[in-house]
Amino acid sequence: MTFNNLMVTGGCGFIGSNFIRYLLGEEDFQGRIINVDKLTYAGNPENLSGVEEAYPGRYFFERADVCDAERMKEIFARYDVDAVCHFAAESHVDRSIRRPEGFIYSNIFGTFNLLEIARHRGDAFKLFHHVSTDEVYGSLGPEGLFTEETPYRPNSPYSASKAASDHLVRAYHETYGLPTTLSNCSNNYGPYQFPEKLLPLMILNASEGKTLPVYGDGRNVRDWLYVTDHCEAIWTIMKRGRRGETYNVGGASEMENIVIVEMICDLLDELMPLEGGAKRRSLITFVKDRPGHDRRYAIDFSKINRELGWSPKESFATGLRKTVDWYLKNRPWADRIRSGEYRRWMEEHYGG
Ligand code: NAD
Numbered sequence: 001m002t003f004n005n006l007m008v009t010g011g012c013g014f015i016g017s018n019f020i021r022y023l024l025g026e027e028d029f030q031g032r033i034i035n036v037d038k039l040t041y042a043g044n045p046e047n048l049s050g051v052e053e054a055y056p057g058r059y060f061f062e063r064a065d066v067c068d069a070e071r072m073k074e075i076f077a078r079y080d081v082d083a084v085c086h087f088a089a090e091s092h093v094d095r096s097i098r099r100p101e102g103f104i105y106s107n108i109f110g111t112f113n114l115l116e117i118a119r120h121r122g123d124a125f126k127l128f129h130h131v132s133t134d135e136v137y138g139s140l141g142p143e144g145l146f147t148e149e150t151p152y153r154p155n156s157p158y159s160a161s162k163a164a165s166d167h168l169v170r171a172y173h174e175t176y177g178l179p180t181t182l183s184n185c186s187n188n189y190g191p192y193q194f195p196e197k198l199l200p201l202m203i204l205n206a207s208e209g210k211t212l213p214v215y216g217d218g219r220n221v222r223d224w225l226y227v228t229d230h231c232e233a234i235w236t237i238m239k240r241g242r243r244g245e246t247y248n249v250g251g252a253s254e255m256e257n258i259v260i261v262e263m264i265c266d267l268l269d270e271l272m273p274l275e276g277g278a279k280r281r282s283l284i285t286f287v288k289d290r291p292g293h294d295r296r297y298a299i300d301f302s303k304i305n306r307e308l309g310w311s312p313k314e315s316f317a318t319g320l321r322k323t324v325d326w327y328l329k330n331r332p333w334a335d336r337i338r339s340g341e342y343r344r345w346m347e348e349h350y351g352g
């Protein structure tokens with residue numbers, strides 16, 4: 001299946017911007033991309049610098065809130081949108097614990113709003129792909145994997161809001177016959193990730209000799225997925241996935257947080273040794289645990305592998321090296337985010 005006018009929501013964020021770059025480079029997509037992003041603190045147009053010029057007439061940006069029904073209807077009509085790949089969301093668990101409202105608004109109401117508009121587009125509308133998370137399944141003990149049949153048991157306001165949005169997507173397929181697909185994936189890492197998340201935070205702090213705050217005992221486990229592998233999985237599902245189905249996407253890279261932080265320390269010691277041979281592991285500091293901190297996530301991705309032939313290409317060792325290298329080479333990108341310079345630039349260009 002091919003799409004002519006694909007709306008990508010949240011395209012200025014981490015995964016959305018990687019997805020847009022990935023898709024515009026794919027031969028089997030020759031359509032237009034309409035990136036709809038509200039530009040919250042996490043949305044950075046710089047993540048897509050050069051894209052408009054590299055693909056003339058194929059990339060468009062609209063600054064808009066997916067909760068704004070009138071704006072969304074107008075954008076759907078003006079670009080004759082025939083498919084949506086929905087990334088836009090508040091995505092950080094710690095922020096959802098401090099201030100949940102925005103998560104309910106963007107993640108639940110925003111998804112509902114887009115589904116409503118999509119279902120009124122009629123037969124010309126080809127697909128609503130919803131990008132979701134493994135966190136909807138809750139927490140695992142030492143054994144077992146999340147499958148598509150695992151009951152939902154979200155533990156944070158973030159994961160509860162994503163679970164609600166998943167249920168809406170499912171309901172719109174069952175009730176109205178809207179062509180939908182849904183993917184639930186594990187922790188992504190790679191270029192352009194906002195430096196509040198574990199990997200970029202630790203890489204940047206370690207490179208600057210700052211403290212490395214590890215929550216609790218550091219033994220929580222996540223399954224790490226390189227962002228380009230995720231982009232390829234999404235595109236595979238959009239093209240060939242069965243409508244109305246859910247696909248789990250994982251990286252086959254289960255790691256304890258403390259092991260990752262130690263790997264980052266050792267890699268940086270190798271690439272940019274500290275004076276006198278000091279070791280960055282000494283920067284690791286155990287801090288108060290995250291409330292409701294899920295112990296372990298691990299993904300069974302055999303369905304997408306069996307049905308669509310997808311599996312991750314990047315190992316954690318190679319992906320981490322690429323990621324560290326990217327953050328070191330793109331220090332000005334991170335500095336502009338952390339200094340607030342990019343917010344000032346956005347105020348000038350987009351009025352705040
Ligand atoms: P991100 O926080 O980096 O980017 C989110 C983007 O959405 C930002 O550009 C932001 O401006 C935009 N946005 C937020 N609210 C909006 C609204 N109301 N209207 C329009 N735009 C809005 O997030 P990410 O890490 O790239 O995650 C993207 C999606 O993938 C999210 O739905 C998230 O739940 C899901 N996901 C992320 C991961 C991960 O490891 N990062 C894993 C599984 C699933």
Ligand code: DAU
Binds near residue numbers: 187199213220
């Ligand atoms: O599993 C998919 C999810 O992965 C996505 O749905 C979320 O959008 C994404 O943010 C991510 O959620 P996590 O909470 O797992 O990611 P985070 O990078 O915030 O934390 C990863 C692990 O590291 C987690 O166990 C908490 C821990 N941690 C995190 C930070 C920021 C620390 O120990 N110290 C830290 O400073």
